[in-house]
Amino acid sequence: MPLPENPMFHVVYGRNLLRSLAETANPPYLIVTMPELLSMVKEEFEERNIGYVHFALSLDINDLENLAENLPQQINSVIGIGGGRALDVAKYVAWRKNLPLFQLPTATSTNAAFTHRIAVRIEGVVKYIGWAIPQVVYIDFDIIKRAPPHLNRAGVGDVFCIHTALYDWKLATERSMEKLWPWDPELAEEARKVLQTVRNYVDEIANVTETGIRILTEAHRWTGAVYHNAGWNPRPIEGCEHFFYYTLEYITRKAYIHGEIVCLGILFMSVLQDNDPEDIWRSIKAAKVRIKPEEIGEEWSTIEKALKLTRKYAIDNKLFYTTIHEREITDEIIKKAKDLLYSSQYSSV
């Protein structure tokens, strides 16, 4: 079987791209950003015809609909400037109002700039809906380097998840529990190559070098596109490591840094899968992703509660079949992952 074609979003790398964007998008525009980025945005867009600045604080479907339906004036284009949430809110407005979209991620924290869908929350549950293709995604090296390094490093989560996702995909196929997207060895191999490339450059990514930014962005471009281009097949890029993230967010209703929780999920689920957890943990550690509960501001008891509830969450929300459906998160599994997390034997790679 030939691989599906995988056309990806247009991306441009460079510098001074925010300033150029102010002269590119058709005004008046809606700028979707975060409060902490307002001064940077104002500097570049000052005295221009900015339609409206919206702070992306919520991905709740009702809040998003409200925003789209109550835009204060005529808007001719939408500009997303920020991390995953800002880019997703920008996508939502562009989709609902049929407007041209320009995306400028300020960190490499997620693949949100490169996916058609928007990760909305409906009563706290994540659903991927919509359709938005940006005119272009601008990657400004100077802006990315200004972001807190932990945000940039967290972006490996949406690539390292291929490690646990592929295991789940194969398992589900073997159990005859995957009717829509049976295991495709060639597509899996492509995904594995993307994963390996990022793993090969993990030090560059940890240090947020220009090479690291490019490698990670190109991987996000691939993972973002393949979901749609393989027929909305999430299997190569999502498994029970993401289900853990959804469950944790659901029970606490907190906004986490996506990739940090996904990486914690990869550690636990690769232990559960007996899928070479030491190996993928080496890469997470080398990328310097924060995943210890004390680093991400969460209690161990809450993490454990989410882990033990992940199966129920997956079944209640009819998520696809994964390891979590058939293996118990025992205290022994948790201890094994915890021991790895606090071991120092992998400090140098």
Ligand SMILES: [Zn+2]
């Ligand atoms: Zn993700």
